[in-house]
Amino acid sequence: MTVPALSIRALVKRFGETTAVAGVDLDIPAGSFYGVVGPNGAGKTTMLSMATGLLEPDHGTVSVLGVDLWGHPAQAKPLLGVLPDGLHTFDRLTGAELISYAARLRGLDRETVRARRDDLLAALDLAEAGSTLVMDYSAGMTKKIGLACALVHAPRVLVLDEPFEAVDPVSAGAIRRILAAFVAGGGTVIMSSHVMALVERLCDHVAIVGDGRILASGPLAHVSGGSDLERRFVELVGDVQDQRDLTWLQRS
Ligand SMILES: Nc1ncnc2c1ncn2[C@@H]1O[C@H](COP(=O)(O)OP(=O)(O)OP(=O)(O)O)[C@@H](O)[C@H]1O
Numbered sequence: 001m002t003v004p005a006l007s008i009r010a011l012v013k014r015f016g017e018t019t020a021v022a023g024v025d026l027d028i029p030a031g032s033f034y035g036v037v038g039p040n041g042a043g044k045t046t047m048l049s050m051a052t053g054l055l056e057p058d059h060g061t062v063s064v065l066g067v068d069l070w071g072h073p074a075q076a077k078p079l080l081g082v083l084p085d086g087l088h089t090f091d092r093l094t095g096a097e098l099i100s101y102a103a104r105l106r107g108l109d110r111e112t113v114r115a116r117r118d119d120l121l122a123a124l125d126l127a128e129a130g131s132t133l134v135m136d137y138s139a140g141m142t143k144k145i146g147l148a149c150a151l152v153h154a155p156r157v158l159v160l161d162e163p164f165e166a167v168d169p170v171s172a173g174a175i176r177r178i179l180a181a182f183v184a185g186g187g188t189v190i191m192s193s194h195v196m197a198l199v200e201r202l203c204d205h206v207a208i209v210g211d212g213r214i215l216a217s218g219p220l221a222h223v224s225g226g227s228d229l230e231r232r233f234v235e236l237v238g239d240v241q242d243q244r245d246l247t248w249l250q251r252s
Pocket of ligand 1: 015018019020038039040041042043044045046047
Protein backbone atom coordinates (compact mmCIF):
# COMPACT_ATOMS: atom_id res chain seq x y z
CA MET A 1 0.00 0.00 0.00
CA THR A 2 1.25 3.50 -0.77
CA VAL A 3 2.11 5.76 2.15
CA PRO A 4 -0.78 8.07 3.11
CA ALA A 5 -0.28 11.81 2.57
CA LEU A 6 -1.33 12.32 6.16
CA SER A 7 -1.70 9.72 8.84
CA ILE A 8 -3.25 10.78 12.14
CA ARG A 9 -3.29 8.47 15.16
CA ALA A 10 -5.01 8.88 18.55
CA LEU A 11 -4.86 12.66 18.32
CA VAL A 12 -6.17 14.51 21.38
CA LYS A 13 -6.36 18.19 22.35
CA ARG A 14 -8.06 19.68 25.39
CA PHE A 15 -8.56 23.32 26.27
CA GLY A 16 -9.39 23.31 30.00
CA GLU A 17 -12.71 21.50 30.34
CA THR A 18 -13.27 21.38 26.57
CA THR A 19 -12.04 18.38 24.61
CA ALA A 20 -11.66 19.85 21.13
CA VAL A 21 -10.20 16.69 19.54
CA ALA A 22 -11.08 13.47 21.32
CA GLY A 23 -8.87 10.73 19.86
CA VAL A 24 -8.85 10.98 16.08
CA ASP A 25 -7.48 8.33 13.72
CA LEU A 26 -7.50 9.25 10.04
CA ASP A 27 -5.56 8.27 6.92
CA ILE A 28 -5.64 10.64 3.99
CA PRO A 29 -4.60 8.84 0.79
CA ALA A 30 -1.86 10.44 -1.28
CA GLY A 31 -3.29 12.00 -4.43
CA SER A 32 -6.73 12.57 -2.94
CA PHE A 33 -8.76 15.76 -2.71
CA TYR A 34 -10.02 15.35 0.83
CA GLY A 35 -12.82 17.40 2.39
CA VAL A 36 -13.17 17.85 6.15
CA VAL A 37 -16.64 18.96 7.20
CA GLY A 38 -18.40 19.37 10.52
CA PRO A 39 -20.52 21.79 12.51
CA ASN A 40 -19.12 24.91 14.17
CA GLY A 41 -16.92 23.98 17.09
CA ALA A 42 -16.56 20.32 15.97
CA GLY A 43 -12.75 20.48 16.19
CA LYS A 44 -11.76 20.78 12.53
CA THR A 45 -9.40 23.73 12.94
CA THR A 46 -7.85 22.23 16.08
CA MET A 47 -7.30 18.90 14.31
CA LEU A 48 -5.81 20.50 11.19
CA SER A 49 -3.61 22.80 13.31
CA MET A 50 -2.13 19.76 15.06
CA ALA A 51 -1.81 17.92 11.74
CA THR A 52 0.28 20.75 10.29
CA GLY A 53 2.61 21.51 13.18
CA LEU A 54 0.89 24.72 14.33
CA LEU A 55 -0.53 23.38 17.60
CA GLU A 56 1.10 20.76 19.80
CA PRO A 57 -1.14 17.75 20.49
CA ASP A 58 -1.75 16.56 24.07
CA HIS A 59 -1.52 13.04 22.70
CA GLY A 60 -1.14 11.21 19.41
CA THR A 61 0.99 11.26 16.29
CA VAL A 62 0.88 12.73 12.80
CA SER A 63 2.90 11.52 9.79
CA VAL A 64 3.25 13.43 6.54
CA LEU A 65 4.07 11.03 3.70
CA GLY A 66 5.55 8.70 6.30
CA VAL A 67 7.58 11.35 8.14
CA ASP A 68 6.72 11.91 11.83
CA LEU A 69 5.66 15.58 11.93
CA TRP A 70 6.23 16.25 15.60
CA GLY A 71 9.30 13.98 15.79
CA HIS A 72 11.03 15.31 12.66
CA PRO A 73 9.47 18.69 11.88
CA ALA A 74 12.40 19.90 9.76
CA GLN A 75 11.86 17.01 7.32
CA ALA A 76 8.07 16.93 7.46
CA LYS A 77 7.13 20.62 7.28
CA PRO A 78 8.62 21.35 3.83
CA LEU A 79 6.25 18.69 2.45
CA LEU A 80 3.29 20.76 3.66
CA GLY A 81 1.66 23.91 2.35
CA VAL A 82 -0.71 25.37 4.94
CA LEU A 83 -3.46 27.96 4.78
CA PRO A 84 -4.40 28.40 8.43
CA ASP A 85 -7.73 29.62 9.74
CA GLY A 86 -7.80 33.40 10.35
CA LEU A 87 -4.34 33.94 8.90
CA HIS A 88 -2.30 36.22 11.16
CA THR A 89 0.44 37.48 9.00
CA PHE A 90 2.92 40.29 8.50
CA ASP A 91 0.33 42.63 7.10
CA ARG A 92 2.67 45.61 6.80
CA LEU A 93 4.27 43.87 3.85
CA THR A 94 2.81 44.15 0.37
CA GLY A 95 1.29 41.02 -1.15
CA ALA A 96 4.33 40.55 -3.38
CA GLU A 97 6.70 40.97 -0.41
CA LEU A 98 4.73 38.47 1.65
CA ILE A 99 4.97 35.78 -1.03
CA SER A 100 8.69 36.48 -1.45
CA TYR A 101 9.18 36.28 2.31
CA ALA A 102 7.38 32.91 2.49
CA ALA A 103 9.47 31.62 -0.42
CA ARG A 104 12.79 32.84 1.03
CA LEU A 105 11.91 31.20 4.36
CA ARG A 106 11.62 27.93 2.40
CA GLY A 107 15.10 28.50 0.98
CA LEU A 108 14.19 29.28 -2.64
CA ASP A 109 16.71 31.33 -4.61
CA ARG A 110 15.89 34.90 -5.64
CA GLU A 111 15.23 34.15 -9.29
CA THR A 112 12.82 31.30 -8.52
CA VAL A 113 11.13 33.47 -5.89
CA ARG A 114 10.57 36.28 -8.40
CA ALA A 115 9.19 33.98 -11.10
CA ARG A 116 6.86 32.05 -8.78
CA ARG A 117 5.68 35.22 -7.04
CA ASP A 118 4.66 36.76 -10.37
CA ASP A 119 3.01 33.51 -11.52
CA LEU A 120 0.99 33.25 -8.31
CA LEU A 121 -0.06 36.90 -8.27
CA ALA A 122 -1.27 36.59 -11.87
CA ALA A 123 -3.00 33.23 -11.39
CA LEU A 124 -4.87 34.51 -8.32
CA ASP A 125 -5.83 37.81 -9.95
CA LEU A 126 -3.68 39.77 -7.49
CA ALA A 127 -1.18 41.24 -9.95
CA GLU A 128 -2.41 44.80 -9.43
CA ALA A 129 -2.79 44.30 -5.69
CA GLY A 130 0.77 42.97 -5.42
CA SER A 131 2.09 46.38 -4.41
CA THR A 132 -0.68 47.04 -1.85
CA LEU A 133 -0.09 46.41 1.86
CA VAL A 134 -1.77 43.21 3.01
CA MET A 135 -3.38 45.14 5.90
CA ASP A 136 -5.41 46.97 3.24
CA TYR A 137 -6.61 43.75 1.59
CA SER A 138 -10.22 42.53 1.71
CA ALA A 139 -10.98 39.22 3.43
CA GLY A 140 -11.01 37.39 0.09
CA MET A 141 -7.73 38.95 -1.04
CA THR A 142 -6.13 37.98 2.28
CA LYS A 143 -7.31 34.40 1.72
CA LYS A 144 -5.78 34.39 -1.77
CA ILE A 145 -2.43 35.78 -0.65
CA GLY A 146 -2.37 33.15 2.11
CA LEU A 147 -2.95 30.47 -0.50
CA ALA A 148 -0.14 31.88 -2.65
CA CYS A 149 2.22 31.67 0.36
CA ALA A 150 1.12 28.06 0.96
CA LEU A 151 1.84 27.12 -2.67
CA VAL A 152 5.08 28.96 -3.38
CA HIS A 153 7.48 26.17 -2.34
CA ALA A 154 5.52 23.57 -4.37
CA PRO A 155 4.59 21.35 -1.39
CA ARG A 156 3.36 17.76 -1.76
CA VAL A 157 0.40 18.13 0.61
CA LEU A 158 -1.80 21.21 0.89
CA VAL A 159 -3.88 21.74 4.04
CA LEU A 160 -6.38 24.54 3.61
CA ASP A 161 -8.78 25.83 6.26
CA GLU A 162 -11.84 27.24 4.45
CA PRO A 163 -9.94 28.28 1.30
CA PHE A 164 -13.06 29.58 -0.48
CA GLU A 165 -14.46 31.62 2.40
CA ALA A 166 -15.06 35.26 1.34
CA VAL A 167 -13.63 34.60 -2.13
CA ASP A 168 -15.58 35.92 -5.15
CA PRO A 169 -16.83 33.44 -7.81
CA VAL A 170 -14.21 34.35 -10.41
CA SER A 171 -11.36 33.93 -7.95
CA ALA A 172 -13.00 30.74 -6.62
CA GLY A 173 -12.88 29.37 -10.17
CA ALA A 174 -9.18 30.22 -10.38
CA ILE A 175 -8.49 28.53 -7.04
CA ARG A 176 -10.47 25.43 -8.12
CA ARG A 177 -8.37 25.17 -11.28
CA ILE A 178 -5.11 25.56 -9.34
CA LEU A 179 -6.11 22.90 -6.82
CA ALA A 180 -7.37 20.48 -9.48
CA ALA A 181 -4.08 20.83 -11.37
CA PHE A 182 -2.18 20.30 -8.11
CA VAL A 183 -4.02 17.01 -7.49
CA ALA A 184 -3.70 15.95 -11.14
CA GLY A 185 0.04 16.46 -10.75
CA GLY A 186 0.19 14.00 -7.86
CA GLY A 187 -0.35 16.41 -4.94
CA THR A 188 -2.85 15.95 -2.11
CA VAL A 189 -5.33 18.62 -0.99
CA ILE A 190 -7.03 18.55 2.41
CA MET A 191 -9.61 21.26 2.81
CA SER A 192 -12.12 22.14 5.49
CA SER A 193 -15.34 23.73 4.33
CA HIS A 194 -18.89 24.41 5.43
CA VAL A 195 -20.14 24.39 1.86
CA MET A 196 -21.35 20.85 1.15
CA ALA A 197 -21.98 21.51 -2.54
CA LEU A 198 -18.38 22.62 -2.94
CA VAL A 199 -17.05 19.53 -1.16
CA GLU A 200 -19.25 17.29 -3.32
CA ARG A 201 -18.03 19.02 -6.45
CA LEU A 202 -14.31 19.06 -5.66
CA CYS A 203 -13.48 16.29 -3.25
CA ASP A 204 -13.15 12.56 -3.86
CA HIS A 205 -12.89 11.74 -0.14
CA VAL A 206 -14.51 13.30 2.91
CA ALA A 207 -14.46 13.10 6.70
CA ILE A 208 -17.37 14.27 8.82
CA VAL A 209 -16.18 15.55 12.21
CA GLY A 210 -18.47 15.99 15.22
CA ASP A 211 -17.63 16.60 18.88
CA GLY A 212 -13.93 16.11 18.26
CA ARG A 213 -14.37 12.70 16.61
CA ILE A 214 -14.54 11.31 13.09
CA LEU A 215 -18.17 10.30 12.54
CA ALA A 216 -17.62 8.99 9.00
CA SER A 217 -14.73 9.01 6.54
CA GLY A 218 -13.72 7.59 3.18
CA PRO A 219 -14.60 7.97 -0.49
CA LEU A 220 -17.30 10.60 -1.00
CA ALA A 221 -19.88 8.17 -2.44
CA HIS A 222 -19.30 5.80 0.48
CA VAL A 223 -19.76 8.52 3.12
CA SER A 224 -22.78 10.06 1.34
CA GLY A 225 -24.25 6.54 1.17
CA GLY A 226 -26.37 7.18 -1.91
CA SER A 227 -27.84 10.30 -0.33
CA ASP A 228 -26.46 13.82 -0.67
CA LEU A 229 -23.70 14.88 1.66
CA GLU A 230 -25.73 17.57 3.40
CA ARG A 231 -28.46 15.10 4.37
CA ARG A 232 -25.86 12.60 5.60
CA PHE A 233 -24.15 15.40 7.53
CA VAL A 234 -27.39 16.34 9.34
CA GLU A 235 -28.17 12.66 10.00
CA LEU A 236 -24.79 12.19 11.65
CA VAL A 237 -24.39 15.44 13.60
CA GLY A 238 -28.08 16.05 14.33
CA ASP A 239 -30.21 19.07 13.58
CA VAL A 240 -30.58 22.18 15.77
CA GLN A 241 -32.47 20.86 18.78
CA ASP A 242 -34.43 23.93 19.78
CA GLN A 243 -36.05 25.10 16.55
CA ARG A 244 -38.16 27.87 18.02
CA ASP A 245 -39.85 30.37 15.74
CA LEU A 246 -38.66 33.93 16.12
CA THR A 247 -42.19 35.25 15.85
CA TRP A 248 -41.08 38.69 16.99
CA LEU A 249 -39.33 39.04 13.62
CA GLN A 250 -42.67 38.93 11.82
CA ARG A 251 -44.36 42.27 11.29
CA SER A 252 -47.91 41.02 10.90
N1 LIG B 1 -7.45 28.29 21.82
C1 LIG B 1 -8.55 27.78 22.32
N2 LIG B 1 -8.85 27.93 23.63
C2 LIG B 1 -9.96 27.38 24.17
N3 LIG B 1 -10.87 26.66 23.46
C3 LIG B 1 -10.63 26.48 22.17
C4 LIG B 1 -9.47 27.03 21.52
N4 LIG B 1 -9.51 26.67 20.21
C5 LIG B 1 -10.64 25.95 20.05
N5 LIG B 1 -11.31 25.84 21.21
C6 LIG B 1 -12.55 25.08 21.42
O1 LIG B 1 -12.38 23.80 20.85
C7 LIG B 1 -13.56 23.39 20.17
C8 LIG B 1 -13.25 23.10 18.72
O2 LIG B 1 -12.93 24.33 18.05
P1 LIG B 1 -12.44 24.38 16.55
O3 LIG B 1 -12.10 25.81 16.25
O4 LIG B 1 -11.39 23.36 16.33
O5 LIG B 1 -13.77 23.95 15.77
P2 LIG B 1 -14.12 24.04 14.22
O6 LIG B 1 -14.71 22.72 13.86
O7 LIG B 1 -12.93 24.49 13.44
O8 LIG B 1 -15.26 25.16 14.20
P3 LIG B 1 -15.73 26.19 13.04
O9 LIG B 1 -16.41 25.37 11.99
O10 LIG B 1 -16.70 27.08 13.77
O11 LIG B 1 -14.51 26.91 12.56
C9 LIG B 1 -14.60 24.50 20.40
O12 LIG B 1 -15.38 24.14 21.51
C10 LIG B 1 -13.74 25.70 20.71
O13 LIG B 1 -14.44 26.59 21.55
